[in-house]
Amino acid sequence: MQFHLNGFQPGDPEISDPAERIQVSGAPGTVPEQVDVLIVGCGPAGLTLATQLAQFSDIKTCIVEQKPERLLVGQADGIACRTMEMFHAYGFSERVLKEAYWVNETTFWRPDDLAPGKIVRSGRVQDVEDGLSEFPHVILNQARIHDGFLDVMRKSPARLEPYYSRRLLDLEVDPAAGPADHAVTVRLERIDAANEGKVETIKARYVVGCDGARSTVRKSIGRELHGDSANHAWGVMDVLAVTDFPDIRFKALIQSAKDGSLLIIPREGGYMVRIYVELAKLDVGERVANRNITADDVIAKARRILKPHTLEVKEIAWWSVYEIGQRLTDKFDDVPEAEIATRLPRIFIAGDACHTHSPKAGQGMNVSMQDAFNLGWKLAVVIGKRCAPSLLHSYSAERQAVAKELIDFDREWAGILASAAKAGGADAARTQDYFVRHGRYTAGTATHYRPSVLTGAASHQHLAQGFVIGTRFHSAPVIRLADAKPVHLGHAAQADGRFRIYAFSRAEDPAAAGSAIRALCDFLTEARESPVKRYTPAGADIDSVIDLRAVFQQDHRELALAAMPPLLLPRKGRYDLIDYEKMFCSDLKSGHDVFAMRGIDREAGCMVVVRPDQYIAQVLPLDGFAGLASYFDGFMLQAR
Numbered sequence: 001m002q003f004h005l006n007g008f009q010p011g012d013p014e015i016s017d018p019a020e021r022i023q024v025s026g027a028p029g030t031v032p033e034q035v036d037v038l039i040v041g042c043g044p045a046g047l048t049l050a051t052q053l054a055q056f057s058d059i060k061t062c063i064v065e066q067k068p069e070r071l072l073v074g075q076a077d078g079i080a081c082r083t084m085e086m087f088h089a090y091g092f093s094e095r096v097l098k099e100a101y102w103v104n105e106t107t108f109w110r111p112d113d114l115a116p117g118k119i120v121r122s123g124r125v126q127d128v129e130d131g132l133s134e135f136p137h138v139i140l141n142q143a144r145i146h147d148g149f150l151d152v153m154r155k156s157p158a159r160l161e162p163y164y165s166r167r168l169l170d171l172e173v174d175p176a177a178g179p180a181d182h183a184v185t186v187r188l189e190r191i192d193a194a195n196e197g198k199v200e201t202i203k204a205r206y207v208v209g210c211d212g213a214r215s216t217v218r219k220s221i222g223r224e225l226h227g228d229s230a231n232h233a234w235g236v237m238d239v240l241a242v243t244d245f246p247d248i249r250f251k252a253l254i255q256s257a258k259d260g261s262l263l264i265i266p267r268e269g270g271y272m273v274r275i276y277v278e279l280a281k282l283d284v285g286e287r288v289a290n291r292n293i294t295a296d297d298v299i300a301k302a303r304r305i306l307k308p309h310t311l312e313v314k315e316i317a318w319w320s321v322y323e324i325g326q327r328l329t330d331k332f333d334d335v336p337e338a339e340i341a342t343r344l345p346r347i348f349i350a351g352d353a354c355h356t357h358s359p360k361a362g363q364g365m366n367v368s369m370q371d372a373f374n375l376g377w378k379l380a381v382v383i384g385k386r387c388a389p390s391l392l393h394s395y396s397a398e399r400q401a402v403a404k405e406l407i408d409f410d411r412e413w414a415g416i417l418a419s420a421a422k423a424g425g426a427d428a429a430r431t432q433d434y435f436v437r438h439g440r441y442t443a444g445t446a447t448h449y450r451p452s453v454l455t456g457a458a459s460h461q462h463l464a465q466g467f468v469i470g471t472r473f474h475s476a477p478v479i480r481l482a483d484a485k486p487v488h489l490g491h492a493a494q495a496d497g498r499f500r501i502y503a504f505s506r507a508e509d510p511a512a513a514g515s516a517i518r519a520l521c522d523f524l525t526e527a528r529e530s531p532v533k534r535y536t537p538a539g540a541d542i543d544s545v546i547d548l549r550a551v552f553q554q555d556h557r558e559l560a561l562a563a564m565p566p567l568l569l570p571r572k573g574r575y576d577l578i579d580y581e582k583m584f585c586s587d588l589k590s591g592h593d594v595f596a597m598r599g600i601d602r603e604a605g606c607m608v609v610v611r612p613d614q615y616i617a618q619v620l621p622l623d624g625f626a627g628l629a630s631y632f633d634g635f636m637l638q639a640r
Contacts, residue, residue, distance in 0.1 A: 002270040008317035010072040025070040025150055027161035031202050034182050036383050038204040039063040040217050042162050045351030045368040046210030047149035052376030052495055054156035059383050064166040073318045074142025076365035082444030083366045084135035089495040092148040100138035101268045103127045107247045108432045111257035118308045123432045128443055134475055134488050140268050165192035168216045173346050179389045184346055208348045215353035221334040227327030233279040235298035237319035245309040262305040277302045293321045326407040329354045332396035344389045355403040357410045366444050371399050377612035380497045391635050402447050409441045453634045456618040463606035464619045465599030473610045477592040479556045482580035497612050503550045506605040510552055511563035516622040521565035523625045531632035537639040541572040549582050556585040
């Protein structure tokens with residue numbers, strides 16, 4: 001999909017008239033007086049969270065933003081494979097895939113041994129290892145990612161729109177308030193011309209600060225970002241340019257002999273490209289603003305690094321300079337470590353408000369959205385009284401540990417790219433080796449949650465060696481039994497707040513009276529201890545809280561659909577219509593046997609329990625009824 005040929009144009013490239021590409025966004029009037037969740041900031045984290053909560057019509061959510069309108073030109077652009085998996089759950093991955101640049105291969109350049117003032121290609125690798133995800137690593141303007149979330153929000157049950165031109169003044173928590181009370185009082189100042197200076201007050205049960213590295217919410221709860229700057233200045237710009245550099249449409253890492261490093265990221269549309277340029281080493285305590293670096297300075301440095309190749313910049317769509325730094329706060333909510341047992345969190349921070357990265361590893365926006373995906377479903381189940389409020393402690397515990405690990409990775413990666421700061425200059429071989437070895441970090445698939453009330457022990461991990469407890473559910477191709485449609489198993493999981501149980505059958509006929517699948521269905525349908533019975537509200541669809549899916553070893557033509565247990569053909573909705581999309585078979589024709597691909601024990605089978613944010617919570621035997629009940633009993637509240 002090509003666009004930007006005659007200059008950069010923000011908005012939807014499928015709309016021919018540039019004047020109509022920018023959809024109006026923003027809620028009119030004043031903010032509501034009382035909400036369940038107030039989100040401060042319309043960046044990637046804030047919009048991910050708002051979009052998740054917008055799926056629940058009974059949860060009152062408000063999102064506010066200091067800027068006067070939606071983002072039109074983005075800063076971040078790299079979208080990891082794991083993030084694409086999340087976008088599919090939110091319902092707009094296809095749009096992103098169509099519009100984005102796909103990063104298929106990465107090339108590496110170093111100084112020419114015979115003429116060090118020139119660069120030569122030193123390597124070329126596949127960007128993402130085979131089989132890591134069904135989705136590619138892609139590049140798309142952050143503003144278009146925002147548009148995807150905004151579109152889903154306005155079409156959602158809650159029909160949510162942001163309130164723009166609001167600056168957070170302060171917030172106060174009532175320490176005597178109960179868990180269900182609107183304990184946080186927030187004051188917002190209007191900064192739009194028609195209402196400038198007007199102060200609005202809003203009461204919320206929970207507040208989430210997604211308001212960036214200078215977060216007012218973070219400061220209000222006494223948290224600080226800790227870390228050191230690497231004292232390196234970098235420039236970044238999106239340009240329409242003419243060059244004879246042969247890898248201009250590949251992601252390319254270039255290390256020169258004397259002028260530092262350059263990172264090329266092709267952009268969507270076929271013509272635009274982003275360049276990250278290593279500019280200068282800063283003195284201790286010096287800010288990049290003190291250097292008065294211009295766009296011409298960035299271009300001149302890029303030209304020197306690219307020699308002998310030429311670079312003629314025709315248009316700059318966006319540019320900036322920044323300092324490399326990795327910073328992290330010690331906790332992502334307002335509860336001191338010593339008070340976790342006696343106090344519940346009311347205020348949370350996510351994204352850049354609690355961790356900052358260098359742009360080179362492409363982690364900032366991706367990790368921020370994963371923060372919000374982790375928090376969103378937890379807020380939903382607590383507000384919906386399906387789980388105790390103590391569950392909210394798990395957000396900071398899980399995501400702070402992940403952020404620390406990623407910052408450690410990012411620090412080393414940024415140091416490798418900053419070749420000018422290292423004795424001996426560039427080391428192209430080390431750069432390429434590190435890139436390949438740490439590909440799972442850059443793909444976003446390295447996150448591994450530790451054992452907790454939400455993530456079980458590995459007692460039965462041998463039953464599904466490819467579904468590692470604590471990691472994201474790694475999808476695989478299957479055939480849907482009812483209509484023989486090839487689908488991806490993981491795509492059954494939408495961002496709807498439901499848990500999933502994937503039951504992988506033994507080789508026996510699953511419809512037989514004595515089969516393990518039938519016994520599991522009978523337990524979930526009839527037993528008093530069944531989590532489906534205990535936690536599904538009266539009158540709700542049987543799969544509204546816990547969604548059972550079954551995967552069979554046989555070819556789909558060998559099984560009788562109508563003979564399957566009723567729980568796998570559930571009747572739902574006002575007319576008791578049958579849901580035919582609960583059962584799948586291995587894709588034997590195409591050679592995609594999910595049992596072999598994910599190391600499932602064929603003789604024993606197993607259950608894989610997956611959290612609403614697509615992370616594996618438990619692997620259990622098919623007859624592990626007590627373990628299944630115990631897992632959900634550990635944090636859920638019985639439905640009334």
